[in-house]
Amino acid sequence: MRIAVIGFGAATVGFLKEVDTTKNEVIVFEMNKDIFSSSISGIRADGKLFVSSEMGGDLEEILFDKKLQKEIVNYYSELSETEPEVGSRENIEELKKRFFINGFKLVESEFFHIGTDKLKIFLKNAHNEFIKKGVNFKFNSFVKNIDVQEKILIEYIDRKTRAELKDYFDKVYVAVGRSGFKLIDTLTKKYPDIILSNTKVDLGVRFELPDIVVKELNEALYEFKVKFKSSNGQLIRTFCNNPSGYVVTEKYADFITVNGHAIHDQKSTNTNFAILVTHSFTKPFNDPNGYGSYIAKLSNILAGGNKVILQTYGDFKKGKRTKKLWKVFPTLSNNEYVLGDLNLVFPSKTSISLIEFIDNLNQIIPGIADEENLLYGVEVKFYGKKLNNNLFENIKFIGDCSGHTRSIVHATAHGIIEARKIK
Ligand SMILES: Cc1cc2nc3c(=O)[nH]c(=O)nc-3n(C[C@H](O)[C@H](O)[C@H](O)COP(=O)(O)OP(=O)(O)OC[C@H]3O[C@@H](n4cnc5c(N)ncnc54)[C@H](O)[C@@H]3O)c2cc1C
Known part of the structure; x- marks a missing residue:
């Protein structure tokens, strides 16, 4: 044949x-x-x-x-x-319990x-x-x-x-x-x-913080995957945790998003992971990938062209543009991002879901919700038909x-x- x-x-x-x-x-x-x-x-x-x-x-x-x-x-x-x-x-059983009590499901892997x-x-x-x-x-x-x-x-x-x-x-x-x-x-x-079906797209941010805050999780799991339901019913999950890793951009034909990776023989002092909110649609809308691309393009336009937006968590919560960083420093090179306000990009229900997720996670991992931790946007995961x-x-x-x-x-x-x- x-x-x-x-x-x-x-x-x-x-x-x-x-x-x-x-x-x-x-x-x-x-x-x-x-x-x-x-x-x-x-x-x-x-x-x-x-x-x-x-x-x-x-x-x-x-x-x-x-x-x-x-x-x-x-x-x-x-x-x-x-x-x-x-x-x-x-301590995997203990961790599972801590996540469960605080509204999260730890995915076994x-x-x-x-x-x-x-x-x-x-x-x-x-x-x-x-x-x-x-x-x-x-x-x-x-x-x-x-x-x-x-x-x-x-x-x-x-x-x-x-x-x-x-x-x-x-x-x-x-x-x-x-x-x-x-x-x-x-x-x-x-x-x-x-x-067969075509209904979902995942949209959110790449979150970056110092290794020391998530050391326990990184050592026990390396990749920690948790799921959470926000008060408006959206499902939120972590994805692609990179201990001592680097944030990178991902270039599509007509927009740029964020991603992260880790190198076996070269380490940073920051951990990054994606926080993704699942956006599900019903008829008559049937173009979730178009929706995700549109949001990604909007972030690039606000960043003045082929760049992504970087904001501290404190400013994201307050709805203020970030103007200065002082405690956590990005691993993405500074010609690839612009300090800005992701609230101008995400629908408000997405922002609410992200904030509820991070604040609740802080009860299990104190320091996650520190005002100076970094959010890069946007990260998109297309499901594919x-x-x-x-x-x-x-x-x-x-x-x-x-x-x-x-x-x-x-x-x-x-x-x-x-x-x-x-x-
Ligand atoms: C940056 C990034 C990091 C990731 N990291 C992980 C990870 O750590 N662990 C994990 O499990 N998953 C990861 N994933 C997801 C994982 O890469 C995919 O699930 C997996 O590679 C899918 O395999 P595939 O063969 O279906 O497609 P791919 O591995 O994407 O391969 C598709 C190939 O088709 C080629 N192609 C596309 N269109 C055409 C065309 N028209 N003509 C000819 N060639 C074409 C492409 O160039 C590509 O080489 C990551 C994804 C990305 C984007």
């Missing part, structure tokens, strides 16, 4: 690891120039791996298969030639951190392994359209020569992640029955673009599971 895989991210890693190349010809189309080039993805930045039946995606065959999740963690650890950082998980620096080694080793298996990689190849015909047609642009090219396949695996939303939009417009993989026999959506995974381990597992289904 002639198989095309579109995108080289976590789902494709799982697929290529498992696919039988003695019986199938496999060609990977990746829009970037090589394996390391920055597409926005956790297998190129940070590399936190979780083993959990409570998070990472919604496919039950993955959620409840911890053996498969552990195998994936071992695979990433071996190929990155590193011993991942882990939390000690000491085993956790392993590879680090941005070590992911480069992983990518190099995985790529070599796949080349040895006979996989053919076409870099600089941006797939713009797929058409279901007797064979499956792929139309793509060679970004070096700008040539518009075509090829035909027996089976196509679309694994374009969140950054591939353009191709997914094209396909869902053409084949609207692929969409949930897609139906049963509509077409010969086109499958794997990983985050399917809307069913949201993490490296789940996306990789999705690739593995779909490759195993090939007869």
Whole structure:
């Protein structure tokens, strides 16, 4: 069989690891120039791996298969030639109780951190392994359209020569992640029955504070994930905790958001994590990603262009623009942010949810609600439309673009599971 895989991210890693190349010809189309080039993805930045039946995606065959999740963690650890950082998980029951009493749910998970620096080694080793298996990689190849015909047609642009090219396949695996939303939009417009649902976007801030305040949590859990319901009913959660890490910006085609990461061999003295508020919509509105992009663009406009807004927690609560910092200093470089007021960006219910979350967390971790801690905005997590993989026999959506995974381990597992289904 002639198989095309579109995108080289976590789902494709799982697929290529498992696919039988003695019986199938496999060609990977990746829009970037090589394996390391920055597409926005956790297998190129940070590399936190979780083993959990409570998070990472919604496919039950993955959620409840911890053996498969552990195998994936071992695979990433071996190929990155590193011993991942882990939390000690000491006093976990006591911590769970403290969170519960104060209105939070602590999400259970085993956790392993590879680090941005070590992911480069992983990518190099995985790529070599796949080349040895006979996989053919076409870099600089941006797939713009797929058409279901007797064979499956792929139309793509060679970004070096700008040539518009075509090829035909027996089976196509679309694994374009969140950054591939353009191709997914094209396909869902053409084949609207692929969409199962499209209702949510997560919006919030990247929160940064000195390591000393969250030392206990960082040591016990490394990644602490908690959920909370605010008085207006919105669900709020922490995401992507980076002990001794760095805040970074994330560049999309027409706006900039914030994110964070940690480096295995280079540490700061600050911890950062996202605080995200889930925004759910009902009919007639059906463009949650448009809503998230709009809010992100607004923050950039207020910051005077291609920048994000930074505000102290005290000023955010008072609704005042921040003019000076004196106790907590940002790890994001000062040409990427402007001191401002995030209340001009968020709807008031979002601001209320963020404040209730931080103030309640302060009862468990004193110092979290210190007036000088930093809020960067905005951070957005697009859920992606949930897609139906049963509509077409010969086109499958794997990983985050399917809307069913949201993490490296789940996306990789999705690739593995779909490759195993090939007869
Ligand atoms: C900055 C950042 C940090 C993250 N950190 C973590 C983390 O620590 N732990 C964790 O579990 N998850 C993390 N995530 C989420 C994680 O990266 C994803 O869940 C996972 O990578 C999804 O895998 P995927 O294969 O579906 O997509 P991706 O890994 O995003 O790969 C998609 C690939 O498709 C390519 N592509 C897109 N469109 C096209 C096209 N039209 N033609 C050709 N190629 C195309 C892209 O260039 C990309 O290489 C992070 C995400 C981001 C943005």
